[in-house]
Amino acid sequence: MGEGRQKRIEKEIVEAEATMNPPNLLDEAFGLSGGRVILVEDCVETSGAFVLHHLIKRSLSSSSPSPSPAGGGGTLVFVALAQPFSHYDRIMRKMGCNLSIQRDNKRLHFIDMLKLKLQAEYKGEIGRNVIENGLAELYAKIQRTVEVSSFKEQGKGCITIVIDDLSLLEIAAHGSGDHVLDFLRYCITLTSEQDCSLVILNHKDIYSSDEAPRFLLNLEHLADVIIKTEPLTTGLAADVHGQLTITRKGISNKHWYSANKISNFHFKVKENAVEYFYPGSQH
Amino acid sequence: MATSRSGRPSSFSRAATSSPASSAATATSSGVKLGPNGAAYVSSGIPDLDRILGGGFLLGSLVMVMEDAEAPHHLLLLRNFMSQGIVHRHDLLFATPSADPRAFLGTLPAPVSSSSSSSKHEQDQGLRIAWQYKKYFGEQQATEAHKDIKRDFSNDFDLRKPLERKLLGAQSIDCISIQDSANLALLHDRCSTFLTKFPRSDGSTGIAGRIAIQSLCAPQCGYFEMDWDMVSFIRSLRAMVRSSNAVALVTFPSALLPPSFSKRWQHLADTLLSVRAIPDEDKELAKLLTGYQDMVGLLHVHKVAQINSQVPTILEATTYSLKLQKRRSLVLEGLNQAPVDGASGTSYGTSSSCSTSGKGSSIDF
Numbered sequence: 001m002g003e004g005r006q007k008r009i010e011k012e013i014v015e016a017e018a019t020m021n022p023p024n025l026l027d028e029a030f031g032l033s034g035g036r037v038i039l040v041e042d043c044v045e046t047s048g049a050f051v052l053h054h055l056i057k058r059s060l061s062s063s064s065p066s067p068s069p070a071g072g073g074g075t076l077v078f079v080a081l082a083q084p085f086s087h088y089d090r091i092m093r094k095m096g097c098n099l100s101i102q103r104d105n106k107r108l109h110f111i112d113m114l115k116l117k118l119q120a121e122y123k124g125e126i127g128r129n130v131i132e133n134g135l136a137e138l139y140a141k142i143q144r145t146v147e148v149s150s151f152k153e154q155g156k157g158c159i160t161i162v163i164d165d166l167s168l169l170e171i172a173a174h175g176s177g178d179h180v181l182d183f184l185r186y187c188i189t190l191t192s193e194q195d196c197s198l199v200i201l202n203h204k205d206i207y208s209s210d211e212a213p214r215f216l217l218n219l220e221h222l223a224d225v226i227i228k229t230e231p232l233t234t235g236l237a238a239d240v241h242g243q244l245t246i247t248r249k250g251i252s253n254k255h256w257y258s259a260n261k262i263s264n265f266h267f268k269v270k271e272n273a274v275e276y277f278y279p280g281s282q283h
Numbered sequence: 284m285a286t287s288r289s290g291r292p293s294s295f296s297r298a299a300t301s302s303p304a305s306s307a308a309t310a311t312s313s314g315v316k317l318g319p320n321g322a323a324y325v326s327s328g329i330p331d332l333d334r335i336l337g338g339g340f341l342l343g344s345l346v347m348v349m350e351d352a353e354a355p356h357h358l359l360l361l362r363n364f365m366s367q368g369i370v371h372r373h374d375l376l377f378a379t380p381s382a383d384p385r386a387f388l389g390t391l392p393a394p395v396s397s398s399s400s401s402s403k404h405e406q407d408q409g410l411r412i413a414w415q416y417k418k419y420f421g422e423q424q425a426t427e428a429h430k431d432i433k434r435d436f437s438n439d440f441d442l443r444k445p446l447e448r449k450l451l452g453a454q455s456i457d458c459i460s461i462q463d464s465a466n467l468a469l470l471h472d473r474c475s476t477f478l479t480k481f482p483r484s485d486g487s488t489g490i491a492g493r494i495a496i497q498s499l500c501a502p503q504c505g506y507f508e509m510d511w512d513m514v515s516f517i518r519s520l521r522a523m524v525r526s527s528n529a530v531a532l533v534t535f536p537s538a539l540l541p542p543s544f545s546k547r548w549q550h551l552a553d554t555l556l557s558v559r560a561i562p563d564e565d566k567e568l569a570k571l572l573t574g575y576q577d578m579v580g581l582l583h584v585h586k587v588a589q590i591n592s593q594v595p596t597i598l599e600a601t602t603y604s605l606k607l608q609k610r611r612s613l614v615l616e617g618l619n620q621a622p623v624d625g626a627s628g629t630s631y632g633t634s635s636s637c638s639t640s641g642k643g644s645s646i647d648f
Binding site for chain 2: 044045046047049050053083084086087090091114115117167168171172174175203205206207208209236237238241269270271
């Protein structure tokens with residue numbers, strides 16, 4: 001009973017926040033439809049994890065057209081390779097989103113892949129089949145979860161798959177980028193079949209040298225929305241933590257065509273929220 | 284706010300704000316300090332570095348130090364880290380590419396007269412001039428009042444005095460030579476068995492462990508054509524450390540790695556530092572910075588661990604000078620621009636173009 005009450009209070013808080021806080025610049029840049037495949041690119045100096053947290057919160061407490069009585073929002077399939085659950089739980093709790101409760105409610109499916117190993121390591125030769133099988137297994141897990149929850153949801157809330165972060169999957173696959181790309185293509189097919197969206201975090205600067213840009217180019221090609229976080233060119237500042245560049249790919253269908261839309265603004269990360277503002281417009 | 288925080292007053296206020304927090308939240312059980320966001324810190328062995336990083340090295344984090352290819356400054360960090368661990372009776376795992384790892388333990392520094400406060404007083408009495416100097420150098424003075432609290436957590440180390448043998452003997456210190464081992468499986472297994480001793484338990488901070496790995500990708504290790512093996516070793520080390528009550532400090536010569544792998548390593552680090560030697564007779568730099576003569580190198584803070592928080596730590600400065608105080612203990616100081624003498628001072632508006640300022644002034648005026 002106490003838990004139910006807590007849930008209700010939390011729901012009220014979320015709703016109150018939604019009415020108090022109008023969508024910020026990041027939400028605006030996404031537009032109404034968002035995108036099916038969202039790619040977040042960051043670099044050593046400026047972590048893009050906060051964008052991920054924002055998207056996690058958005059997908060869990062999304063204002064779907066008909067919020068279900070069980071608490072509204074969508075379902076999240078979280079493939080975590082970078083951090084343990086406790087890390088995300090603490091952060092999201094400060095943002096007003098209790099991951100533990102969401103997990104108990106089966107709205108969050110947390111797949112802990114921190115120690116994922118795809119091949120017998122340090123054996124010198126790499127078993128390609130082992131990597132393939134490992135990734136296929138991971139995909140099967142995601143697919144099963146998505147199908148079960150989409151059956152339960154009956155198209156009410158949307159399902160989001162989050163991968164944090166892809167470069168670690170690449171490491172787990174022992175640098176076999178083609179396999180990782182294949183895995184992603186499967187995931188993207190799944191998103192279009194089950195009407196869910198995919199959020200990927202990756203690091204841009206890994207691919208900046210001319211050794212391995214192919215992987216990133218492929219990735220950018222697959223993405224509908226690309227969010228880049230960069231430090232300011234002028235260096236570090238306490239008031240501005242960096243800048244965001246959001247590229248929304250143009251969509252063309254039978255009736256109309258929209259061009260690529262690029263927006264650019266600065267941000268400051270706080271514990272419970274992120275401030276977004278146009279350069280120089282901070283008060 | 285940023286502007287007001289620059290310069291000395293800021294460092295004073297920072298020390299002032301950090302010390303009540305530390306005194307309030309310390310549960311200095313065997314050198315572990317609790318911080319915000321459920322974080323627990325252990326000392327890096329350099330009090331200044333602890334202060335800069337906001338408390339020390341986070342338990343459960345991976346600290347990486349990028350080496351200077353030409354100078355062994357990373358060893359200073361490594362030695363102090365290990366010595367501090369031994370002083371706090373933390374278990375230690377040390378891996379090095381040299382053939383005899385035990386020999387390195389003989390070079391660890393000893394703490395400066397750690398507990399005898401009487402000798403401290405005597406020092407203060409005797410060295411009036413040094414005291415005067417201290418006012419100009421760093422925050423020593425500000426933290427002086429809280430020394431008693433902080434002493435338990437971090438010590439100053441005398442680089443000239445080796446650590447007592449009996450301390451080394453009493454401690455459980457695991458040493459591995461990673462020279463010419465065909466693959467990383469051995470190191471991986473040793474690390475994982477070491478870390479099983481420190482399971483992470485919420486709430487209570489038990490004993491802490493330290494892993495120190497020196498020059499992981501150095502040519503002596505013989506890990507050629509094993510870039511992916513090394514990066515996946517680091518990844519699994521990071522995952523293992525995350526779920527245990529330990530800190531891993533890994534130094535690596537980043538210049539030897541292909542650029543894309545170097546970036547991968549940097550991304551895997553929770554706290555990323557780099558050290559750089561300064562050239563001996565760099566006249567320009569000597570003119571530009573005060574205390575150039577005392578500097579032994581530069582320390583650059585690239586990344587500060589953010590566990591359980593999404594807010595990045597923005598430091599007042601990212602580059603600090605490594606100095607030896609009284610030729611003994613290691614201190615870190617912000618870079619101070621030297622006052623400019625009158626002749627060239629008129630055109631000193633743009634600090635970056637100081638080399639051309641001489642010419643410019645003769646034409647302009």
